[in-house]
Amino acid sequence: MKISFNWLSEYIDLDNFKSNSNELGKKLTDVGLEVEGIEDQKKAWENVVVAKIITKKAHPNADRLSLCQVKVGAETLQIVCGAKNHKEGDWVVAALPGANLPGDFLIKKSKLRGELSCGMLCSEEELGLNKTMDGILILQKEDLKKEESLQEGKNWSDYKNLSDSIFDINITPNRTDCLSHFGIARELSCVLDKTLKKDFPAKTISDKFSAFPIKIEKSNLNLGYSGCVVKNVKIKESPKWLKQRLASVGVKSINNVVDVTNFVMWELGQPMHAFDLQKVNKEINIRKAKKGESLVTLDNKNIEFKGGELIIANESSPIALAGIIGGLDSGVNKDTQDIFIESAYFSPSDIRKTAKVFGIQTDSSDRFSKGSDSSILLQALNRACELIKDLAQAEVEKDIFYHKPPQINNEKINITQKFLEDKLGYSVNMKDFDKWIKALGCQLKVSSSESREVVAPIFRKDLCQPVDLLEEYARLNGYDKIPEVLPSFTGGPGKHNDYYLQNTRLANLCKNAGLLQAINYHFTNSIFQKEFLEFDLLHKTKDLKKYSTYMGGDPVSVLNPLSGDLNVMRLSLLPGLFQNLIHNYNHNQKLGNLFELGTVFNKQENNYNEQNFLSLISWGNKETLWDKSKSPLVFELKGRVESLLKSLNISFKWKVIKDLNLCPDFLHPKRSLALQIRGKLVGYLGDLHPMLLQKHKIRLNVSLAEFNTDLFNLAPTICDSNILTGKYPSVTRDLSVLCLKTLLSEDINQLIKKVAGKDCISCRVFDIYEPKDKEKLSITFRLVVQNSEKTYSEEDLQLLQANIFKNLSDKLGVEIPSS
């Protein structure tokens, strides 16, 4: 909220801070009214000066430009100008090099079509003023007369009397009492220990209000309403002081009456409204809107009521959306003669709901919905009437309407010195406490030397518990008085939860495996996600269920997404990682390995499931032959995953996906694997489908994998001592076979292991050779065997080898090279 230093000074003496508004800002911040910025108007208009045009000549190289010699003090400067409305002898406003005009428009010395220009002659818009003339601003004779000491070179801020500092204060929702200049002054009177300069008398309550009937629907319990009639108002421009006040808080001047209502709101925090009495037409009804009724609001928007919204209506139709915005028709305009001024209290939750439904936020709705001061209606009404009487030469009628708001007095709060000291952690002087609490306007009763009974004023509805008073004392006394003491602990040692432990372990293992950790948003673009997960040229209409084999649920949408790019919760981490790949690829990073640990979402009926996934993506081949390994990229990824699972002591099984219907669409159907743990499908690994690469113009190999880590069950480490106690040495034998390309090497491997039986220590593919002209593949396995009873002799090995070869050729049709 904007607060003007000069305006504030009307209510409290701030002379000490006149040349040091930062110091005042610090005081406010220190008590919880956080000053987010201070705009110093003098500084803002530096190097902008009043100037006189001495000569005006045509620009030699441009028809539309003129060359002006401008007196800006002792010196005369040449300025090139594009406007047409000026002549020699005019008083104008010049922005000189170094000036920074509104909108961060920095003025520099420059050459325009070959002619030097030492600044710019300003238009009204460039000075942040309303536009009243075309071209640059020419100061009018009447303006000039008022300025007796007018001089060339006089600073624009001095000329316009702009010497204010505007504070931008972040008012927290509990401090509705500070949403006005008077409110801030009241807080400062407590902080600075100074009395307020002004008070605001209330309008006298009269017995009757005879102008017209005002009816309040019975159901509106939490409501207060006051108003009075002002006759023969002269609607005109507001005086300079009023315009300046409103301009300082960023409110546009409309006319004297509307400006007064706005002024009173910014002064006292009470939103006001003025109706054209003619449009009130016989009566005012404060009631719930009926379905089908409508209202054109002040900002010329038509709103249709659904029924039940609180409105102000005349005899027949709505004339205002109560507490939020007035109607265009019933507003004050230049032909208005008599007005009805409203000063009301509306239920915060009603206003909040209605404003939200229509998406209308005004200074008025903002204050009402946060809870306005229900005790200030008549003071605000009086203030507005007096100002209008003065500024619009109007007659204020004596009788007022007053429906008293439900004045809920704040409850008594009992508080003790021990409570304060226990919770603050330092010793408290109750005299200080009494001083601050009284300064806040609370009623205070000293029950005993260390206990107090406190009632907060109505405008401080936020003070209702002892801790609230504790905070008031602490902040006014200064948070810097709080000492630093580590707490003592009476509980037992805690334990991080399983999710955190597993997550950090996985992250660090992946890091050690040479992968970079990515973190993407949990929501994504629904179309991108669908087209990635469901990519399939032939089956465009399929739903996402196919990928849900191990997730089993529908995607979860966000009701109010920021944009279509983030409108659905992710079903998988892979679309996000693929987007990261595209980003990196487009930034010439042609080789990389990323992993992500994160939550994915789906729903079954109305249950939302969150599962934790680990996904990996690798792209590109090692660029140099020097670094390159022989096996394709996807086996590097497979190796990384295997080492990860082994590090976690998880026993797992790969399954080659033979059934196309079980293969996720984004995987290459001939290069994909499923991972099983204890017979359960846990995830997939493979190459990205080439059509997805083509679609995104990526000319690289991409391998990826995704696993549900909630299904990882980590087995404890158990030491196998037998491995160390074998008396007899192990022996190694390489076995080469020729087989069809379609045969799985793993099937051969398993059979070798089976035949070798319990003597088998390990068996692994050693080399693969693919003869160019043959349909067959030569695979060499390296078998390690060891017997617990004796040393393997060459004959034993021969026997075993023959047995293995026989089995391979009988059961798998494998050929044994004659060599």
Place this chain on the structure above:
Amino acid sequence: MNISDLSKQIEVIYEESLKVFKAASSSKNLYDLKVEFLGKKGKLSLLMGLMSKLPNQDKPKFGSLINVKKKLLEEAYTEYKTKLDLIDLNKKLDQEYLDMSLPGKEIETGALHPIQKVSENIVNIFSRLGFSVRTGNLIEKDYYNFEALNIPKDHPSRDMQDTFYIDDNHVLRTHTSPIQIHTLETEKAPLRIIGLGSVFRSDSDISHSPNFYQIEGLLVEKKVSMANLKGTVSFFVKEFFGKELKTRFRPSFFPFTEPSAEVDCQCSSCMGSGCSLCGQTGWIEIGGCGLVNPKVLKLSNVNKDTENNETDWQAYAFGFGIERMAILKYGIKSIRFFNQNDIRFLSQFK
């Protein structure tokens, strides 16, 4: 045959032998020469055979003469052999020359995302004070995200957090505080926990991300003061930045704490003297904290009312934005980098 003749012969063989040893071209050649002169059938051994023909009194003298020469020759052999071995070795080493400026076989070094790194870092600091981690669901019931935290429906404090809705009753959690409520409901006081994870706000601009990370702490004890809170936060600030930075509390408002404070720490880049990072103020806002509002402790049945009885549990809570802490710790220039996952950025956080 007399001793002086034989002595002369020994001398001749000795000299000759030294000469050829010295001239040997390789250790193999040298070995052959050794056999030729010193071997069982070598020239020196042959002379030894002549000893029987000498008179008895000359025999010991001759024996010792020949042994002395033999020993000297063996020493000479060892000396030359060492030299020749060295030459051979150098030859072999030369042949085994590698251009050691060639690059090492590339083994990728992984990295943790700065959010992960900072989270672990913060958890480790609070672990030392007895705090342990809890996590929770990201899609949260309205009650746990708001109402249990003293943020009723249609209350202005809801406007403090722009919320993403999943349905009328579910939101994407706007803070990690629902973790506190779940813990208060399921575990028994006293407690020291850290809530950690991803949160959402429907707000996106140059300094706000709609999906970011928070870390917060909750302590429940019989006696908890603002001084305890400040002590804890101040300890954390010093440990996290590894510098003696001061901590400052500023009054603020959160519905779930009373009193509430914003936490500033001295700017770690200028040590409080004012720079562009801290906007010349010397202080940087890092989070919020406060004593848990008695209403919250009652709502989650930790206490049976809000009367502040002597035997009631009391609590404090604090929270920090993890991206913010990472920005301060590593000097990351823009929040954009956190979710772009550019490998040039990520690979810096080893």
